[in-house]
Amino acid sequence: MNxxxxxxxxxxxxxxxxxxxxxxxxLFLIFIFILIEGSPLFLKVGLKNIILGSKWAxxxxxxxxxxxxxxxxLVTFGALIxxxxxxxxxxxxxxxxxxxxxxxxxxxxxxxxxGIPSVVYGFLGVIYIVPLVRDHLGGSGFSLISxxxxxxxxxxxxxxxxxxxxxMSVPKTYREGSYAMGATKWQTIYKIVVPSARSGILASFILxxxxxxxxxxxxxxxxxxxxxxxxxxxxxLRTLTxxxxxxxxxxxxxxxxxxxxxxxxxxxxxxxxxYIANFGIKRRS
Amino acid sequence: MAKKIGIFLLICSMIFVYSCTNKGxxxxxxxxxxxxxxxxxxxxxxxxxxxxFMIQNPKFIVDVQGGGSTAGIQACLNNTVDLGxxxxxxxxxxxLNEIIVCYDGISIVVHPDNPINxxxxxxxxxxxxxxxxxWKELGWNDRRIDAITREEGSGTRGSFEDLVMKGVEIDDSIxxxxxxxxxxxxxxxxxxxxxxxxxxxxxxxxxxLTIDGVAPTVSSIKTGSYKIMRPFLLLSxxxxxxxxxxxxEFVLSKQGQELLRKEGLIGSYE
Numbered sequence: 001m002n003x004x005x006x007x008x009x010x011x012x013x014x015x016x017x018x019x020x021x022x023x024x025x026x027l028f029l030i031f032i033f034i035l036i037e038g039s040p041l042f043l044k045v046g047l048k049n050i051i052l053g054s055k056w057a058x059x060x061x062x063x064x065x066x067x068x069x070x071x072x073x074l075v076t077f078g079a080l081i082x083x084x085x086x087x088x089x090x091x092x093x094x095x096x097x098x099x100x101x102x103x104x105x106x107x108x109x110x111x112x113x114x115g116i117p118s119v120v121y122g123f124l125g126v127i128y129i130v131p132l133v134r135d136h137l138g139g140s141g142f143s144l145i146s147x148x149x150x151x152x153x154x155x156x157x158x159x160x161x162x163x164x165x166x167x168m169s170v171p172k173t174y175r176e177g178s179y180a181m182g183a184t185k186w187q188t189i190y191k192i193v194v195p196s197a198r199s200g201i202l203a204s205f206i207l208x209x210x211x212x213x214x215x216x217x218x219x220x221x222x223x224x225x226x227x228x229x230x231x232x233x234x235x236x237l238r239t240l241t242x243x244x245x246x247x248x249x250x251x252x253x254x255x256x257x258x259x260x261x262x263x264x265x266x267x268x269x270x271x272x273x274x275y276i277a278n279f280g281i282k283r284r285s
Numbered sequence: 286m287a288k289k290i291g292i293f294l295l296i297c298s299m300i301f302v303y304s305c306t307n308k309g310x311x312x313x314x315x316x317x318x319x320x321x322x323x324x325x326x327x328x329x330x331x332x333x334x335x336x337x338f339m340i341q342n343p344k345f346i347v348d349v350q351g352g353g354s355t356a357g358i359q360a361c362l363n364n365t366v367d368l369g370x371x372x373x374x375x376x377x378x379x380x381l382n383e384i385i386v387c388y389d390g391i392s393i394v395v396h397p398d399n400p401i402n403x404x405x406x407x408x409x410x411x412x413x414x415x416x417x418x419x420w421k422e423l424g425w426n427d428r429r430i431d432a433i434t435r436e437e438g439s440g441t442r443g444s445f446e447d448l449v450m451k452g453v454e455i456d457d458s459i460x461x462x463x464x465x466x467x468x469x470x471x472x473x474x475x476x477x478x479x480x481x482x483x484x485x486x487x488x489x490x491x492x493x494l495t496i497d498g499v500a501p502t503v504s505s506i507k508t509g510s511y512k513i514m515r516p517f518l519l520l521s522x523x524x525x526x527x528x529x530x531x532x533x534e535f536v537l538s539k540q541g542q543e544l545l546r547k548e549g550l551i552g553s554y555e
Contacts, residue, residue: 250438
């Protein structure tokens with residue numbers, strides 16, 4: 001009986017290990033696939049001409065994605081400038097001020113916010129934010145600022161939940177020590193709690209960035225997708241993800257390879273961001 | 286997008302149903318192959334027609350390839366394909382049978398509130414090449430023009446580049462959308478927008494401009510007086526054989542033409 005149970009244990013363990021490793025396999029396969037598809041163009045056109053080239057006309061032999069790299073970072077930082085203060089304040093409120101009952105409403109609401117499909121955000125952006133920007137700031141409304149606003153809302157759940165966790169993990173004794181010294185609640189928060197949770201909060205911002213830079217559907221719908229680097233917040237722009245999704249339908253030959261090289265650049269950027277975020281989280285613990 | 290997915294699912298389900306019903310039957314004889322090559326703008330439409338044709342006539346395989354109009358004409362002259370596809374008229378010396386499948390008309394559209402009703406082809410070219418950036422230069426408000434083009438690789442963009450831009454590059458500051466539908470949506474909501482869409486999709490929400498004095502209508506396109514249009518041609522070297530003729534008949538049939546009309550093209554027998 002005992003022997004049979006241990007065999008069963010062994011089988012379960014092997015099966016679960018296989019499944020766990022298969023996720024790693026998928027990551028590996030995706031990486032290999034994109035690399036195989038995209039690298040021939042890097043060899044043919046040259047890394048410099050792709051990453052630093054400013055002209056994207058794939059059917060005419062120009063594959064420069066520099067404006068898109070800049071645009072991707074611009075919307076991402078725009079989203080962070082709007083989303084980070086909002087998200088952090090929300091996390092502080094949730095962990096330090098809100099009562100149990102309010103927390104019970106706010107937390108699930110935030111999870112719901114994370115679960116809304118991005119096409120819905122894009123649609124809301126087109127219907128409400130784009131005309132608002134057009135009427136009050138000028139331009140067509142399909143712009144850097146509209147995209148940043150929508151992305152800011154989309155990254156809020158990421159920023160809030162990870163900052164919240166890291167603020168909650170600050171030991172209670174730190175707070176009690178601060179109160180014992182005669183500090184007020186707010187002084188305790190911004191002198192003790194937030195600095196102690198600093199690395200986790202930074203990690204939440206970086207993961208938020210990762211989400212913003214990888215967002216596609218909502219961005220295509222409201223960014224305007226012009227190829228030029230935007231010169232003002234009301235100018236349209238095209239991101240790396242947008243470029244791939246926009247042109248995939250009809251792309252053949254080198255054009256298709258060009259889109260895969262765009263994918264490689266995107267993959268490298270997102271991996272770098274994740275690595276930095278993980279580094280931040282590890283340092284905390 | 287939703288429409289594309291819808292069509293995709295439809296075709297998938299049709300293939301599925303087809304393969305189920307066909308299982309018991311024995312395939313009688315070899316399959317007849319019809320090879321077609323040429324213009325990449327015509328290709329997606331012929332591919333779609335071929336899919337329907339093959340479902341209705343299981344004994345045929347229609348092989349559709351791109352390569353461009355000139356390559357299609359050459360292949361047809363060399364008899365390497367049964368039919369060529371072209372989105373330009375034949376030049377002298379290219380002696381082939383022309384079958385007009387349909388016409389592809391592109392209308393330049395603006396918001397209905399825009400007071401401008403007419404532009405010249407040159408003005409349109411100047412707008413999309415970034416030379417004219419303000420509506421004031423065209424006699425309206427002092428306001429930036431929000432021009433919208435289609436994405437690289439799109440057939441509509443290809444036609445627009447050939448017929449309007451004529452070698453001049455579309456400026457990088459022009460907005461890009463990935464379907465006729467989203468171009469139309471922006472033009473319908475932004476009073477200062479201008480874009481181009483297939484004639485078949487123009488309705489009350491947008492205003493189609495008169496270009497060089499000719500309004501885009503089905504009749505002005507068929508007579509050729511509206512210039513931003515081109516015929517989609519199938520070409521054959523000499524008289525097509527019976528198999529090929531069967532496909533051509535399907536393309537020109539009511540069902541075939543209806544499929545093309547749904548894609549925003551103008552049928553040749555309207």
